[in-house]
Amino acid sequence: MERQPVASADPRRVRQTRQIPKEGALPHEAHTHTHDLAAEAFEPPYPDPAPALEAGAGAVDQRRVAAAVRELLLAIGEDPDRDGLQGTPGRVARAYAEMFAGLHQDPAEILGTTFDIGHSEMVLVKDIPFYSTCEHHLVPFHGHAHVGYIPGSDGMVTGLSKLARLVDLFARRPQVQERLTTQIVEAIVEHLRPAGVIVVIECEHLCMSMRGVRKPGAKTVTSAVRGQLRETATRAEAMSLILGR
Template structure:
């Protein structure tokens, strides 16, 4: 990440909006923003698949594994302001291939740490799990508040956008999908 270029750009933005980047409260802002961007966009240099190692191959568990209410944040690629909320990630293991529960949360975190669309984030989480675990099915539901709708534009604070991605058995079997959705809402 080119932190010096970010610092120059932030300084230019401050000047462009009519601020004095040399005033006391803003002197260190370009550096703070550069360090923050390095952290919140770290997913650009990470592969979410690296988090999904198969830990258990001999388990006989082939029932739903669901981790819900995973907090996350990301940055809207249209406005570069945050969107944040909860992700719910479930999969039906095949052949005893299980991963650590925290690994599902790490996939969400990594996929979110880049300029993003909620729809793409949801699909990328699902596709990563499909590719790495080869389960019978995957379901991902993401609910988020978008600051681009809260701070500007329609200014609808508290409105939530919900997206889902279903793969495998969850696409074909309405009963399985409904079971997972019921547990997510529970």
């Protein structure tokens, strides 16, 4: 399979990697390297840039991510050259390419598939699982999205899977839950021109569970509503469908 081009590495990073001080280095850094650290940072196993799993992944500079992860490991007092960590910068780079692919995707491409079936009642896809990354701590937040809309007067609907793809597109970015919620709503308003839209998101934020305030299980619920779904009766119908498990 043909690999996606990866943006060229920033030469400043190469120099920076070369200048890792040896004097005063931690004990694990004391052993002699028989090869250039910079070259090592850009060769397999760090990184072996992943083929783009999906649109957008190829636009993440995996070589630069790998070099940064190597620095991060050194900064926390680890030895990036020990068994077990040698492939880690490359792995993280490949994972980040996937986790942040949404930065480089266009919602218009997802919502371009529409069908004129003359449907004018609410369509709701609920319990869409997703994983995102908290932009404050770069740890995951995850949960479920519920996406509903009432088609516009032209009766145009989109494919059901496209609503789930739209959630992933915005989730695969450094995010806060509130922005994730409104971006999904705004994309549907812009591209489907519906009569109404509702998005409800329920999440657990690992930055609140595993560190900091340490409240595992606490759920954050956000909603964004536009058009006819702001009206009391239609909103209540949508909420009862969402909450009815």
